[in-house]
Structures are given as structure tokens and as C-alpha cells.
Amino acid sequence: MAAVTTASERNETQAFRAILPQLAPFVGILAIAMILPFVSNDYWALIGTRAAIYWVLVSGLNLVVGFAGHLAIGYVALLALGAYTTSVLVAGNVMAPVPVFAALPIAGCVGAVFGVIVGLPALRLRTFYFAMSTLGFATIVTQIALAWQSVTGGGIGIAGPEFPAPFDTAWGYYYLCVAFAAFCTWMSANVAHSRFGRALIAVRDAEVAAEATGISKPRMLIAIFLFAGALAAIAGGLFASLQTYITPDAFTFDLSILFFIAILIGGRGSILGPMLGTIILTILPEIAAPLAAWSTFLYAGLLLAIVLAMPGGIAALLDFRNRRPLASNRAIVPRPAALGDIARKTMGDKTAGDKTLSLRNIVLSFGNVRAIDGLDLDVKPGQVHGLIGPNGSGKTTTLNVISGYYAASTGTLALGADALPAGRPEVRALRGIARTFQTPRVIGAASVLENVMIGGTVEGEATFVEALLALPRHWRDERKLAASARALLGVVGLEALADVRADRLQHSELRFIEIARALMLDPDFLLLDEPAAGLSGDEIERLGALIKAISRRGTAVMLVEHHADLIFDICDQVTVLNLGRVLAAGTPAEIRAHKEVVSAYLGV
Amino acid sequence: MLASILATGLAAGAIYALVGITYNTMFSTSRVMSFTAGQLAMLGGVFGSMFMLKMGMPILVGFFLTLLGCAIIGVITEFVAVRPVLKSLDQHLYVLSTLALALMIQQVTAIKWGTEPQPFPRLIGWGSGVWDEKFWLPVAACAITIIGLEYLYRRTLVGRAFLAIAEDNFAARALGLPERNLRVASYALAGIVGGVAGFSGGELLLAFFANGALLNFYGFVPVALGGLGNNRGAIIGGLALGLFQQAANFLVGGIFSSVAVFALFIVVLLAAPQGLFGSSTARRV
Numbered sequence: 001m002a003a004v005t006t007a008s009e010r011n012e013t014q015a016f017r018a019i020l021p022q023l024a025p026f027v028g029i030l031a032i033a034m035i036l037p038f039v040s041n042d043y044w045a046l047i048g049t050r051a052a053i054y055w056v057l058v059s060g061l062n063l064v065v066g067f068a069g070h071l072a073i074g075y076v077a078l079l080a081l082g083a084y085t086t087s088v089l090v091a092g093n094v095m096a097p098v099p100v101f102a103a104l105p106i107a108g109c110v111g112a113v114f115g116v117i118v119g120l121p122a123l124r125l126r127t128f129y130f131a132m133s134t135l136g137f138a139t140i141v142t143q144i145a146l147a148w149q150s151v152t153g154g155g156i157g158i159a160g161p162e163f164p165a166p167f168d169t170a171w172g173y174y175y176l177c178v179a180f181a182a183f184c185t186w187m188s189a190n191v192a193h194s195r196f197g198r199a200l201i202a203v204r205d206a207e208v209a210a211e212a213t214g215i216s217k218p219r220m221l222i223a224i225f226l227f228a229g230a231l232a233a234i235a236g237g238l239f240a241s242l243q244t245y246i247t248p249d250a251f252t253f254d255l256s257i258l259f260f261i262a263i264l265i266g267g268r269g270s271i272l273g274p275m276l277g278t279i280i281l282t283i284l285p286e287i288a289a290p291l292a293a294w295s296t297f298l299y300a301g302l303l304l305a306i307v308l309a310m311p312g313g314i315a316a317l318l319d320f321r322n323r324r325p326l327a328s329n330r331a332i333v334p335r336p337a338a339l340g341d342i343a344r345k346t347m348g349d350k351t352a353g354d355k356t357l358s359l360r361n362i363v364l365s366f367g368n369v370r371a372i373d374g375l376d377l378d379v380k381p382g383q384v385h386g387l388i389g390p391n392g393s394g395k396t397t398t399l400n401v402i403s404g405y406y407a408a409s410t411g412t413l414a415l416g417a418d419a420l421p422a423g424r425p426e427v428r429a430l431r432g433i434a435r436t437f438q439t440p441r442v443i444g445a446a447s448v449l450e451n452v453m454i455g456g457t458v459e460g461e462a463t464f465v466e467a468l469l470a471l472p473r474h475w476r477d478e479r480k481l482a483a484s485a486r487a488l489l490g491v492v493g494l495e496a497l498a499d500v501r502a503d504r505l506q507h508s509e510l511r512f513i514e515i516a517r518a519l520m521l522d523p524d525f526l527l528l529d530e531p532a533a534g535l536s537g538d539e540i541e542r543l544g545a546l547i548k549a550i551s552r553r554g555t556a557v558m559l560v561e562h563h564a565d566l567i568f569d570i571c572d573q574v575t576v577l578n579l580g581r582v583l584a585a586g587t588p589a590e591i592r593a594h595k596e597v598v599s600a601y602l603g604v
Numbered sequence: 605m606l607a608s609i610l611a612t613g614l615a616a617g618a619i620y621a622l623v624g625i626t627y628n629t630m631f632s633t634s635r636v637m638s639f640t641a642g643q644l645a646m647l648g649g650v651f652g653s654m655f656m657l658k659m660g661m662p663i664l665v666g667f668f669l670t671l672l673g674c675a676i677i678g679v680i681t682e683f684v685a686v687r688p689v690l691k692s693l694d695q696h697l698y699v700l701s702t703l704a705l706a707l708m709i710q711q712v713t714a715i716k717w718g719t720e721p722q723p724f725p726r727l728i729g730w731g732s733g734v735w736d737e738k739f740w741l742p743v744a745a746c747a748i749t750i751i752g753l754e755y756l757y758r759r760t761l762v763g764r765a766f767l768a769i770a771e772d773n774f775a776a777r778a779l780g781l782p783e784r785n786l787r788v789a790s791y792a793l794a795g796i797v798g799g800v801a802g803f804s805g806g807e808l809l810l811a812f813f814a815n816g817a818l819l820n821f822y823g824f825v826p827v828a829l830g831g832l833g834n835n836r837g838a839i840i841g842g843l844a845l846g847l848f849q850q851a852a853n854f855l856v857g858g859i860f861s862s863v864a865v866f867a868l869f870i871v872v873l874l875a876a877p878q879g880l881f882g883s884s885t886a887r888r889v
């Protein structure tokens with residue numbers, strides 16, 4: 001018992017030490033922000049306050065743009081919305097006046113609602129379309145602010161809210177805004193380093209794989225749109241107070257561009273980068289006064305330069321860790337024996353070993369081509385089931401039907417006695433079905449460890465709010481996911497590369513990352529789509545041993561493969577497809593002796 | 605009132621349709637939607653006013669120089685914002701690079717030309733009231749452009765090469781078509797179409813730097829409604845949008861017409877993301 005405690009304490013210290021270099025820049029920026037009042041004048045108070053307010057908005061928007069990858073350009077609309085809501089509530093020209101510290105949360109709620117409304121199109125629309133729709137929204141809010149004179153004061157404007165002492169001086173207000181900014185940084189960092197942040201990046205860079213791990217894109221996006229909208233509106237309230245008087249002119253499109261470009265200059269998927277980006281873009285026009293008129297041109301030029309020359313932004317520049325060269329001639333040595341140390345779960349109805357995945361009379365056509373033409377197939381627990389056949393015979397299509405990317409036009413799909421809904425790939429993970437892809441779908445920008453942790457997203461218990469505020473359940477989730485991800489990386493033989501960006505790895509290593517990711521679910525069914533493609537002879541042999549070990553734990557493995565040796569070596573059952581139909585099925589020995597199969601494919 | 609709605613609606617709709625065709629022309633050879641489409645139309649008005657009013661050139665010379673200027677901006681778009689990011693089309697970097705270029709064009713115009721709308725000269729002087737040339741000119745320009753494009757695409761070798769590249773880039777390159785030159789040519793063509801939109805709509809929209817952002821949105825709506833790369837869809841969508849917007853403008857007032865257009869845009873896109881006349885999406889897995 002005592003030993004366990006010391007071990008976990010040591011792990012905590014280690015984890016703390018690992019996090020320290022990441023934390024240091026933030027502490028440094030905060031320290032500079034704290035001493036700014038003692039070394040400068042009121043002019044810098046204004047600029048510092050503005051940077052802090054912008055960062056309150058950008059820290060939320062960063063999750064939308066930098067992490068989820070949605071090009072929300074028109075966020076000045078939500079800033080304006082928050083500014084007007086706070087001002088109108090405090091001024092009391094519509095209803096009884098509200099104290100400013102009550103008005104801000106109300107504005108936050110309004111902003112959250114509109115954040116979702118603005119963001120909703122992102123659930124259906126692709127990049128350019130979404131950018132356009134946020135742009136359209138920004139135009140409309142300005143027009144409404146101009147036209148709705150009884151509330152907003154139209155072109156004449158309305159007085160911004162005043163904060164009570166001690167926040168009524170320039171530096172007092174500065175400290176308040178810095179406190180808000182620091183709090184928002186902390187929250188957005190919590191989200192970024194939770195399963196939600198990882199899932200956002202997964203949806204951005206590998207949407208298909210994210211679905212297979214059970215990530216629900218709509219719920220995820222709505223949560224961050226709520227958060228980003230609330231922060232933007234609160235930033236608006238603070239902004240209105242700083243301006244002391246607001247008109248629609250205060251919310252020019254240039255501001256939107258500043259927010260958006262700060263994130264891209266900073267680098268996607270980073271928090272420090274966009275923070276530096278915000279500070280730089282806020283200060284830039286100030287230190288070069290003649291440039292003020294050209295500020296938008298400057299921002300745009302910077303954006304163009306970043307996109308063309310340095311798509312990773314500031315964050316990539318500061319990422320020293322991933323510049324260290326990796327050892328060449330790395331060989332992957334999986335340790336199937338280590339699987340034994342990882343306990344199998346038996347949760348609820350998901351008891352391994354008694355369910356068969358059965359396909360009955362599946363038909364799927366693309367146009368006039370029948371890719372699958374009346375397929376019957378049973379995959380039994382604890383077996384390795386090989387699926388072979390020539391190109392175009394429907395192997396991968398069969399996997400895609402099982403994992404829900406294609407909905408068969410007729411036929412049934414059942415897991416034990418329960419029918420599996422056709423289509424709907426995102427419900428497969430919870431039913432214990434995991435898969436890999438023919439071309440590995442890995443998040444290049446995330447570390448190997450994070451890639452594997454993605455596989456366990458549905459197992460997390462903490463809600464978005466718990467993750468936001470870093471409550472105990474969030475930490476428990478994180479520890480559990482990281483521990484099992486590290487253990488599985490050990491099983492597939494990649495533990496030495498855990499902290500490396502995945503896009504620096506070799507193709508064969510990506511295949512093993514995918515297997516580890518799929519195993520995070522502790523699946524009852526593991527679908528492998530050509531896992532041996534691109535592997536060396538030795539690696540294929542080790543892969544075979546790994547697959548066997550997985551199946552011996554009661555997981556049914558379905559293997560689509562072209563390497564006949566591997567198939568006949570490790571499969572318990574083999575099904576041969578041709579033109580979407582079963583040509584032959586049986587044990588490897590039976591298939592080897594099957595006349596048609598032999599003459600057609602084995603070329604003997 | 606009905607006559608005014610029809611006149612302004614068709615005129616605005618024709619301009620939106622032309623901007624939509626500008627988007628489509630760039631998209632067809634490069635698979636890129638460019639934020640510079642609206643800016644090209646804005647420049648059509650600004651260049652026209654600059655050449656004819658500020659410099660006092662004859663109409664035909666001004667028209668020719670305007671189109672030349674817009675074509676050059678189109679080619680610059682291809683070189684600066686499109687070609688470098690084509691390699692990684694799936695990362696959608698073109699959204700950012702073309703946005704950056706569009707903002708730079710807009711800012712330079714705002715500073716060098718001014719932020720106030722400036723007049724555009726009368727070109728022909730035919731018609732008055734609802735038959736004023738500022739209403740029928742965009743419609744005529746739109747019709748002529750469409751006929752010209754149809755002729756180009758169906759009867760000329762270059763036009764067929766455009767179609768081939770739009771249909772299947774890889775196959776077209778395998779046949780030895782000069783894909784890169786054709787792409788540059790299509791961006792020049794897009795510049796000309798945008799220039800025609802701005803020039804013919806100059807009397808209606810004036811020479812105003814902020815028209816760029818406005819036309820970017822209103823020109824994109826017909827593309828989204830009609831389906832990417834579908835010129836017929838863009839024409840129908842553009843005219844319908846113009847009529848809808850002007851009807852709302854006359855019936856319920858300016859702000860609500862913008863809200864109505866935006867709501868229509870979002871609703872249609874959520875219901876039919878590929879557009880009303882578009883084809884379905886590609887395979888994902």
C-alpha cells in the first residue's frame with residue numbers, strides 16, 4: 001500500500017516537472033502583466049487592458065478556430081452583442097438597471113446562446129461556407145445595432161457600463177481585465193488538455209477516425225460554441241466599459257480580423273501562440289503610429305505570409321521538443337505478452353465472449369455497381385476472421401458497412417440478439433466495435449500518446465463543465481486514459497515515441513498507433529483494414545503474433561488483408577469474396593484446398 | 605411599386621449572378637473558392653470611375669482598361685493566393701490566403717480611393733424611371749456574359765479545355781493539357797467577369813470600397829443556392845436573390861431584408877448543403 005502511494009506521488013512530481021516548461025511562458029507573461037503598472041503610464045494601461053479583453057474573446061474563439069478548425073471570421077458580432085447587452089442592462093433604458101457584475105454574466109448567457117446560433121451551420125457546412133455565414137452574421141448585427149435606435153441608440157450610441165471602485169481607475173480596471181484573462185486562459189487550457197480538446201482536434205484532422213471512436217461532433221461543437229460565445233460576450237461587456245461610449249462604428253470588421261488572425265499567427269492547436277499573437281497584434285499599430293491606418297493591411301499581409309511560409313505559426317516556432325531528431329532505423333517490437341497486464345473490462349451488457357457479429361443478406365450498390373451482393377457473414381468472439389478477395393470484391397466495403405459508414409440497402413446487421421443500426425458510425429464504439437483504416441487516419445499535429453488517448457474518449461466520465469473547471473473527475477479521467485494509453489503503446493512497441501508528434505513517424509508506425517487507439521476501447525470486435533500493408537517481413541510476423549494475442553483475450557478480429565501468408569498463419573476462419581459475394585468460407589486448410597480459390601487467387 | 609421591385613431586383617440579381625459566375629470560373633479550374641470574387645466586382649466600379657471620371661478617358665477605353673485591370677488582379681490572385689496552397693487543398697488554406705489578399709485589396713482601395721462612395725458616370729444615357737440604364741445595364745451585361753461564356757465553353761478549343769479540367773483535372777493533365785496556363789487564364793477570365801459585374805453595376809452601386817465585402821456575400825449566396833461550379837444555378841439563384849432582397853427591402857425595410865437574406869441562406873444551406881442544383885458529395889471512407 002505504502003509503495004503504491006510513493007509511486008503515485010513520484011508520478012505526480014514527474015508529471016509536474018513535465019508540465020513546468022509548458023507553464024513557464026504563461027507565468028512569465030502574467031508576471032510582466034502584473035509589473036506593467038509600475039514601469040509605464042496610463043497610455044499603456046489602455047493598451048494592456050485592450051489586449052487582456054481581446055484575449056478573453058480569443059481564448060474562447062481559439063477553441064473554435066484553432067482546435068476545432070472552424071473558420072469563424074465574424075466574432076466581432078458576439079463582441080458587439082455582449083457590449084450592447086451589458087450597456088443596455090446597466091443603463092436601464094429598457095428595464096430596471098442591473099449592477100454591472102450581474103449584467104456581465106447575463107451578457108455571457110446571451111452570448112452563449114448566440115454563439116450556438118452562429119455556430120450551428122458548422123455542423124453541416126464546409127469551411128468556406130461557414131466562413132461566409134459568420135461573415136454574414138457580423139454584417140447583420142452591425143445593421144441591427146444601427147437600426148434599433150430605441151435600445152442601442154442607433155448611430156449616436158450608448159454609454160458603456162461603469163465599474164465600481166476599485167475598478168474605476170485605469171490600473172484598477174487593468175487588473176480586473178488581466179484577472180479575467182488569466183481565468184479564461186486557465187479554463188481554455190483545461191478544455192484543451194481534456195478529452196474534449198483532443199476530440200476537437202480529432203474531428204478537425206481525422207473526422208472519419210473520430211467517428212469510429214464514438215466522438216459525437218454535434219455535442220462537442222455545441223459545447224465549445226456555448227463557451228466561446230459566452231467569453232466573447234463577456235469580453236464585449238468589458239470592452240464597452242473601456243470604450244466608455246459605444247457606437248456600431250466601434251465594432252468594425254477589422255476587429256474580427258484581428259481576433260481571427262491572432263489565432264492563425266499563433267498557430268492552430270496551441271494556447272500560448274494565439275496569446276502572443278493577440279498581444280503582438282494589439283501592440284503593433286501602437287508602436288508604429290503611421291501604420292495605424294494600414295493595420296488591416298498589415299494583419300492581412302501577416303496572415304498571407306504565415307499561410308504561405310509558416311502554416312504552424314508561432315507555436316511551431318516555439319515547439320523545440322519536436323525538433324530533436326528521432327532515431328533512424330527504428331524497429332517496432334510489439335510485446336503481446338504485456339496485454340496480459342491490462343485487465344479486460346466487463347461493463348454492463350458488454351460481456352465479451354458470448355456475442356456474434358452477424359451480417360445477413362447485405363446488399364449495397366454504388367450506382368449500378370453492386371459492391372456487396374447478398375453477403376452472409378458471422379464473426380465469432382475469440383476468433384481471427386480473415387476476409388480476402390481480389391480488388392473490388394467488397395472487402396473494405398464490408399468493413400465500412402459494419403462500422404456504419406455505409407448503410408446497406410437491404411439486409412440486417414446484428415450483434416448477438418440486438419440489431420446494429422445501419423449507418424451511424426459514431427454509435428459503434430459504445431457497442432464495442434473498433435477499427436483501423438487502410439490509409440492510417442492519425443492526427444498528425446497531436447502527439448502519439450494523445451492519438452492513442454483519443455480511442456478512449458467515450459470512456460471519459462467528466463462532463464464538459466467538469467473539464468472546464470478541472471474538477472476531480474476530470475483528473476481521474478485524464479490519469480486513467482493516459483495510463484492505459486501508455487500501457488497500450490507498450491503493447492504495440494511504441495512507448496519510446498509517446499511524446500513525439502504523430503506526423504513525424506513512419507507509415508508502419510502509424511499502423512500500430514491505430515491498433516493501439518482501437519484497443520483503448522477494449523473492443524469485443526476489432527476490424528483491421530490491411531494492417532500489414534507497407535510493413536516489413538519481420539514486422540508482419542510480429543503483427544501476426546500481436547493479432548493472435550488480442551484474439552485470445554476474447555476479442556473477435558476481422559482482418560482484411562492481401563498477404564496470404566499472414567491470413568493462413570493466424571486466421572481461424574477465412575471468407576473469400578468475389579464481386580460482392582462469398583466465393584468460399586471455412587478454415588484456412590479448407591480454403592487452401594478450395595479449387596476455385598486456388599486457381600483464381602493463389603495462383604497455384 | 606411592383607415595377608420598382610422588378611427593376612432593382614433584377615439589376616441587383618444580375619450583379620450577384622455575375623459575381624457568382626466569377627466564383628464559379630475560379631472554382632472550375634482550381635477547386636478553390638476565392639474571397640477576391642467580390643473585390644473584383646468592387647474594383648470594376650472603382651476602376652471605371654477612376655479611368656472615366658478622374659482621368660476623363662472615353663467610355664470604351666475606360667471599359668477596356670477596367671477589364672484589363674481586373675484581369676490582372678485575377679491573375680495576381682492565382683499567383684499569390686491560390687497556386688502556393690493548391691498542393692494541400694484538403695487543409696483549406698486557400699480560405700485564409702484568399703481572405704488575406706481580399707482584405708489587402710480592400711484596404712488599399714479604402715486608403716488610395718477613399719472610404720466615401722464616389723459617383724460612376726452615365727454610360728449610354730438611354731431610358732428613365734424603371735427603364736433607366738442603371739437597371740437594365742447589369743441585366744444586359746449578365747445576358748451577354750452568359751452567351752459569351754456558353755460560346756467559349758461549347759465552341760472553342762480553349763473553352764473545351766476549361767471544361768475538361770473542371771471535369772477531371774488528372775485526366776486532362778494526362779492528355780497533355782497545359783493545366784497551369786489554363787488555370788491562370790481562367791483567373792484572368794474570372795477577373796473580366798467580375799470587372800463586367802462592377803462596371804455594369806457601377807451606376808447602381810457606385811464606386812465604393814465596401815462593396816467588395818458586400819458582393820462577396822451576396823455573390824456567394826447564388827453559388828451556394830445553385831451548387832458549386834454551376835453557372836445556370838448561379839444565374840437563377842442570383843436573380844431570385846435580387847428579387848427576394850428587393851421585395852423584402854420595399855415591403856419591410858432595409859435591415860430586415862438583410863436579416864431575411866441571411867436567414868434564407870442559412871436555412872437553404874442547412875437543408876441542402878450541396879445547393880439546390882448541385883450534385884451530392886464525394887466518398888469519405
